[in-house]
Amino acid sequence: MLSELCLPLGMVRNDVSKMDELIKERIRLPKGSALFHLGDKTEAVYGIRLGTIKTQLEDASGQVQITGFLLPGEILGMDGLLNNTHTSHAIALEDSEVCVIRLEELDRLSTHFPVLQQQFRRLMSKEINRSHQLVMSLGALRSEQRLAAFLLSLSNRLSALGYSPNEFVLRMSREEIGNYLGLTLETVSRLFSRFAREGLLHIHQREVHILDMQALRQLSGSDCG
Amino acid sequence: MLSELCLPLGMVRNDVSKMDELIKERIRLPKGSALFHLGDKTEAVYGIRLGTIKTQLEDASGQVQITGFLLPGEILGMDGLLNNTHTSHAIALEDSEVCVIRLEELDRLSTHFPVLQQQFRRLMSKEINRSHQLVMSLGALRSEQRLAAFLLSLSNRLSALGYSPNEFVLRMSREEIGNYLGLTLETVSRLFSRFAREGLLHIHQREVHILDMQALRQLSGSDCG
DNA sequence: CGATCAATTGAGCCGTCTCAATTTGGGTGG
């Protein structure tokens, strides 16, 4: 059952039982601590069991770009499989816990259970799609649409984890949201205020209550129109 | 040797010889034709042998976002591995040719040659990193930096293929570049004109001559400073 | 209960977009 949180996609019971071999190790991450840094050797990928973790790139000039806010059941570290070196930082936004999927274990087990590698391919494809969606958001949407889409994505994913889709707590600051969405923290703050003024949601600090999900969807552009 | 163009990353001779089994089929793509469309069933991924192919997302409202311009040796279609359904369109920008890597073949051979799946993981990781770089460009760079980074990326990849890093022909329109970089075609055109005025490059329609690569690098922000 | 950091809000500026006119180039048919 723990495995389900770490490789949750359509696993067959039979396989899951074998999978426990794969995941022996867990790591607790206090808020603010790093799971890995840019340049670290990649010996494993990680499935989030608990908490929220951000991943961010950093270029030669120190410029930072957040590429994801990952929730329980999601995988991180796959950007490091190209050269066995992580190309991003992974930092816990709250006290978190991950399970460790060692690559050599993955390879060893994959030869016995071919379904495992197909499973893993799907997880990597999911990350590609996630990133492409972010590109779409950054490249094609205006600020209000980006924030609406961001909130809807969070809502959907939290809902899938059994939490309320309408009420949740943002684990990241305005600055982090802004960085992720290619906006300034002031713009994010103003947009929250405006959404609240227009009756789309209530927001108090990091507590969000979505009042009009349909209007958010229309705004985000995911609806036809 | 053909295989090298399709799975070019650090393959051992021994494996390559077995790989020819994997790549039996080729597809010729006239300029403007699609290799696959959003919603198509994914039964293969494709390695470009010749030409240039763009991949683009399209949302419910018809909004399009180009996520990549792929050159020979690069792989496309990996966004479809999540649900065996393509999530993007792939369209040839010039007469092109791809080799077909069938997934069932890949799975069959992977069980006999474990190195193959590691190889494939690397290719998927490369796509993740490529997309993350684009996110960084869209989220953190200003227009001139985006275009500079775009030109440098093209130059580097063409150079790796044996072409001149300083002189090349853009296979995409201003509008396509703009869409890819989150800018309008007018902004792209103005930037080219400005770069030319400042002596960074010559541009005549789609022919580019880079005159000051170092200045472009500094501009793109990939240099420290 | 201060100290500090996060968030809000305002004013003004700058970069990019929009809308429009013009030029250039390539392709086609007379």
Next chain:
DNA sequence: CCACCCAAATTGAGACGGCTCAATTGATCG
């Protein structure tokens, strides 16, 4: 071969969205 046509690219003027800088308020945590 030239004339025409259409698509692509260039360039300009003006509007607007998001950024910058700055001040203020509101949380959180020793």
